[in-house]
Amino acid sequence: MTYVEPRPATVRRGACHAVPHTDAAHWPGVAAPPSAARVRTAVTGAVVRRALDRLPLRARYADGTSVGRGGPLLEIRDPRAFHARIGAQGLIGFGESYMAGEWDAPDLVAPLTVLAAHAADLIPAPLQRLRGRWAQRQPHHRRNTPDNARANISRHYDLSNDLFTLFLDDTLTYSSALFRGFPAHWDLLTAAQHRKIDRLLDLARVGHGTRLLEIGTGWGELALRAAARGAHVTSLTLSGEQRDLALARIRDAGLADRVAVELCDYREARGSYDAVVSVEMIEAVGEEFWPVYFRTLDDRLAPGGRAALQAITMPHERMLASRDTHTWIQKYIFPGGLLPSVEAVERTVRDHTRLTVARRDRFGAHYAETLRLWRERFTERADEVAALGFDATFRRMWTLYLAYSEAGFRSGYLDVQQYLFAKEDPTR
Known part of the structure; x- marks a missing residue:
């Protein structure tokens, strides 16, 4: 799946940080964020910001703004790509966004622990009830x-x-x-x-x-x-x-x-x-x-x-x-x-x-x-x-x-x- 030959280090530029080169042939889901409509990405961004704002962490965006009640730092380096991935694929998109270098944390375990502790209520109740419609299903194969x-x-x-x-x-x-x-x-x-x-x-x-x-x-x-x-x-x-x-x-x-x-x-x-x-x-x-x-x-x-x-x-x-x-x-x-x-x-x-x-x-x-x-x-x-x-x-x-x-x-x-x-x- 992922065994690849080492290559010289290259980077692509995000909103404000250099992020690792991603081999599109080996990582098709990571190399580029999905082409989500602006409205959908904006709606996802609003939902994500609201969810993060209720948590005991600090999510800092590329423009310098922050949300959250204070605590471990989560750095969102490329907000548009981050929101587009989550809007399209939920937690799969969240993980792929990290793999692409679009978000990071000085102490990775700390914000993830906060998110895990609130896993049951991160998604608003109305969207939870519609989970069967928006969440990806496990592949039959x-x-x-x-x-x-x-x-x-x-x-x-x-x-x-x-x-x-x-x-x-x-x-x-x-x-x-x-x-x-x-x-x-x-x-x-x-x-x-x-x-x-x-x-x-x-x-x-x-x-x-x-x-x-x-x-x-x-x-x-x-x-x-x-x-x-x-x-x-x-x-x-x-x-x-x-x-x-x-x-x-x-x-x-x-x-x-x-x-x-x-x-x-x-x-x-x-x-x-x-x-x-x-x-x-x-x-x-x-x-x-x-x-x-x-x-x-x-x-x-x-x-x-x-x-x-x-x-x-x-x-x-x-x-x-x-x-x-x-x-x-x-x-x-x-x-x-x-x-x-x-x-x-x-x-x-x-x-x-x-x-x-x-x-x-x-x-x-x-x-x-x-x-x-x-x-x-x-x-x-x-x-x-x-x-x-x-x-x-x-x-x-x-x-x-x-x-x-x-x-x-x-x-x-x-x-x-x-x-x-x-x-x-x-x-x-």
Whole structure:
């Protein structure tokens, strides 16, 4: 999608600032704002200014005027393009406007946290009721059918193992860590990732001889730690890049006899297991396939077995309001994805499986700190990212993705849960 050769730095001029060159061939949605009618752009501008003026931030426009109640600064460098994009594509336009350099912030997370905290009421109520008419719908070809799921996963996880290595810690764990205290420091991240993994393995009672199914391999750290306990692990992934590196790490650790990593959709899993673990996989499943996903956990789990799940969640009412909407995150970062709510997870488990929710623990603040550490490391290594062939537009996109996600957790709009599901043994 976005892997491009590095090129000499060039800029185009906006209203008052130089902004990065955007390769139109690779970034057709970013290279130029939509040709919106003046009236529509003006109306959007009035609505946006009014919304920003009610928030605890300061939005400063290119002409020097400001709106907002005071707080973190949001600099709108090219107001016409900014309003035209939002008027045409809503939050997709907001993200593309940042990628194009039309707005920025000295502390990107701070204004995004304010916006996330007010996500439910940013859009006026009358427009909220008309959401179905103006909001883009999710593309049909991004539904997570077995064929589409492979392409969706590949667009993110097969970008480059080298890219992820630059900003993840040595465990290559791409999910929330679990810290002992805050603020978190980079040199504590590996221990915090191990703490999170060990907690999931403990919940599922993974030990010597356990037959463990892992849905979503990542780069293999959970499988490695489970195998080191004496478990026999079958791990499933749809990412060829991840599988190759995970297998290499497993071989290097001398655990190849205990771990099998299969390029396999969760719906194709077979066999019976004492435990199932899945870390931040459900977010990529899609609402229509949640029942299938949880039935897979149920069907693969032996009676008396336990399943441990880590999941990012969002408020139920926001999930219902936005579940059919095509978002910036879906377009550029995780195609086909949708975050569930706690209510949706527990209702799906209740209505479609024989599993029971035995425990749920939330730790969203830990994810905010995890994302901060990743974002800071990504920023520090921007030159190395560029050397891999990722252009300035990609780097702004990835920075916004990490900051946007961090802001979601800092505001409480997003959370992360660890679930324990139990399957009763009818013979006992």
